[in-house]
Amino acid sequence: MEVHDLLDDLVNESTVYFGDPWRYKNTEGIILPIITRASWERNYVLLSEAQDQVKITDTGSISKLDVENSSGKNVLVRTGEVLKGSSTQPRTFQRSAVIAPNKKETVEVKCIQASHPITPSSSFRATSWIAPKELNEVLLSNSYSHHRQSVVWQCINSISTTYYALTSPHLTIRPSDSLIDAQKALESGRKVLSEMISHVPIHSKQVGAVFFKGDKVLGMEMFDSPDSWNAAYEAAIKKYGYNLTSPIDESVLDVKVRADMVKEKAKEFIRKVIQSGVHDKVTTELYESGILESNEIVGEYVKLDDRVIYVVALAKEMKDTFKASPTITPRTHDIFDTTEFPRADRPFTYTWSSSNDLSWSLSLHD
Numbered sequence: 001m002e003v004h005d006l007l008d009d010l011v012n013e014s015t016v017y018f019g020d021p022w023r024y025k026n027t028e029g030i031i032l033p034i035i036t037r038a039s040w041e042r043n044y045v046l047l048s049e050a051q052d053q054v055k056i057t058d059t060g061s062i063s064k065l066d067v068e069n070s071s072g073k074n075v076l077v078r079t080g081e082v083l084k085g086s087s088t089q090p091r092t093f094q095r096s097a098v099i100a101p102n103k104k105e106t107v108e109v110k111c112i113q114a115s116h117p118i119t120p121s122s123s124f125r126a127t128s129w130i131a132p133k134e135l136n137e138v139l140l141s142n143s144y145s146h147h148r149q150s151v152v153w154q155c156i157n158s159i160s161t162t163y164y165a166l167t168s169p170h171l172t173i174r175p176s177d178s179l180i181d182a183q184k185a186l187e188s189g190r191k192v193l194s195e196m197i198s199h200v201p202i203h204s205k206q207v208g209a210v211f212f213k214g215d216k217v218l219g220m221e222m223f224d225s226p227d228s229w230n231a232a233y234e235a236a237i238k239k240y241g242y243n244l245t246s247p248i249d250e251s252v253l254d255v256k257v258r259a260d261m262v263k264e265k266a267k268e269f270i271r272k273v274i275q276s277g278v279h280d281k282v283t284t285e286l287y288e289s290g291i292l293e294s295n296e297i298v299g300e301y302v303k304l305d306d307r308v309i310y311v312v313a314l315a316k317e318m319k320d321t322f323k324a325s326p327t328i329t330p331r332t333h334d335i336f337d338t339t340e341f342p343r344a345d346r347p348f349t350y351t352w353s354s355s356n357d358l359s360w361s362l363s364l365h366d
Helices: 003-011 047-053 134-142 149-169 181-191 191-200 226-239 259-275
Strands: 016-017 028-034 054-058 064-069 075-077 081-085 091-093 095-098 105-113 123-130 206-213 216-223 253-257 277-283 286-293 297-304 307-315 335-340
Touching: 003 016, 003 259, 003 307, 028 259, 047 075, 047 226, 081 181, 081 259, 095 105, 095 253, 095 297, 105 149, 105 206, 123 181, 134 149, 134 297, 149 181, 181 191, 181 253, 181 277, 191 226, 206 226, 206 259, 216 226, 216 259, 253 277, 259 307
Parallel strands: none
Antiparallel strands: 016 028, 028 206, 054 064, 054 123, 064 105, 075 095, 081 091, 081 123, 091 105, 206 216, 216 307, 253 335, 277 286, 286 297, 297 307
8 A cells, every 4th residue: 555545544434443532631732533443463563662672873974873773573663853962962763764674774863952972882762752743844844955954953042942942941051952851841831741641641542643733733643553643642732742741721711622623634644644645755675755745745655565654644733833932822722612701700711712812802800
């Protein structure tokens, strides 16, 4: 099955289909599960499942690492997986790849801490993080092919500024140029992220999800197996975590999610992915991968043994990204049913307006 056939199957909700959308309390993020009716054995594992049997070594080049797989199974490494070096600069994979059992491959990477020196032959260990959505867009999009590393560093500086502002909003500090440090700052500044991960429901046959911030689709991630999703979902939520945890004050507003509208917006997004072109295709004796890209979408797929095992697609939004302040500006959302929620201890109530921005309505109680 080709990647566009798989996505068309999802739009029609045939072999794969959507579950019920879920939103954690007081947040703007929505997670729409993707569930499969199929049953088959996967013929690979993720790096996080096999990393004790996968040796990753610094070649001395900023853009290349050696990956040696002694696990006895195919290992899928994915774009954006964050690698921490023992004594060398951290990196992230630029493209997804499948490493065959008992094989050693040299893979393309990007540096995610400009100030850290390289130490050849140093080892790496996979972290629990995937690079944030914005950085994944830089890694995948053809727009940055000629100056990708410099844009990666710029992107990390912007992400770091935003994430550190969550931790110390009233202090003037110089954010780190380390993506790993920035991600730790996000976890520290937004405790709700770990709460969200611990509460999100996982269906027994779930293979992926579509992620929203309010009425805006952020992206989708999908595997061919529930085992892969079980191993990957925490990192996937962290990848979109800054957007998913944008706050809504439910002490003021009663927010209900309209499932029908969420699913329709997900289908609209996936139709755009289907219409996107495929470029930079990689074909080896073991696997095939390709970049999916249009003016609105960028993504990637990996195919192994004639089956698509992984698809990611992101809504392009670089022009709207990396604001120095973490302040969230609420907006109206047609996927939320939001009604007045009066509080007896407050002399006023709030209501949503029908305009594009949130308008406060003040009404005094008698």
